[in-house]
Amino acid sequence: MFILPLNDDRYVGRTPYVIIGLIIANGLVLAATYLIASSKSVFSQYGFIPAEPHILTMFSSLFLHAGIVHYLGNMFFLWMFGYRIENTFGRWLFVLVFLLCGSGATGLHYLFNQTSTMPCVGASGAISGIMGCYFLLFPNSRFNNEVFFWRFHVTTIPTGTRGAIGAWVAEQTVLGLLNQSVHFSSTAFWAHIGGFLTGVGTTLVLLSIYPGIRTRGEQPFIVRYLKGAVHDTEGNALADARFEMWPGSSEPIAATTNSNGRFEVGLVPDGCYSFTVSKEGWQAVHGNIVMKKKTRHNIPVKIRMSQQLSENVVTPEQAGVQRG
16 A cells, blocks of 8 residues: 655746756656666666765766656656745755755665665655655645555545645655565665655755745746735725835836725736735735736736734723723
């Protein structure tokens, strides 16, 4: 029996060029491994062998895969979890975290298999680290846990991030312990756990340095034309709210809501922009907008604001007044 967590958030963000590059690079290496050279010789030379540890193979092994099924499975999970994490971290930080998680995965695999002469290959350890980042950053995402017995689908269990990834981590831990006692699989279960723990630890450090990094991965508004509406938490239109958007380092683009709470901005070039909506006496709202003139997705700009509690406001109880 095994559990397959599938994300059901339908997140849409900026194009994940790093992930696309990793998929292409891994595909090219896979083709070269089996079409140009001998896979056995490639794995022996560039796969990570615990009995003969080397810093080069710790990273080169991340780009090797033992067949098309192994490759497709890993790239599927890389896209499912990495898409939103790359949008959150940005390209260069994502690359660093990916490699760091890969090294953490290889490190734990080494600790449990120091005398093994079997090459360890695959990006699953690094991808497990990206899952660890996702686990902390987006705990409320929707998932479906697909439960299989051998090759047969048993049931689907709707859950959240913690239920989906938590069940997967528990499964990997149990299988890792069993595999230590009775070797029944060539899967590097401890590499998965090592990568996951590295991803969690790295994310905790990043959150302590920059707590606002979590908001960068929230679903941005995706629009063809920049217009929207601002309401309070009860759905009432808010007039005179100021919308400001920053296109890079230039002056902000601004607009003010009318009596119906609506605003509209002129032509804006395609791109990703940060914005702020503010109004005196109300809590400011921050977010991101993706402008795409040609897009199948259109997530309109609908903003809800909460009123600030003024220190000068005195409640009837504080004033000693009884309400009738």
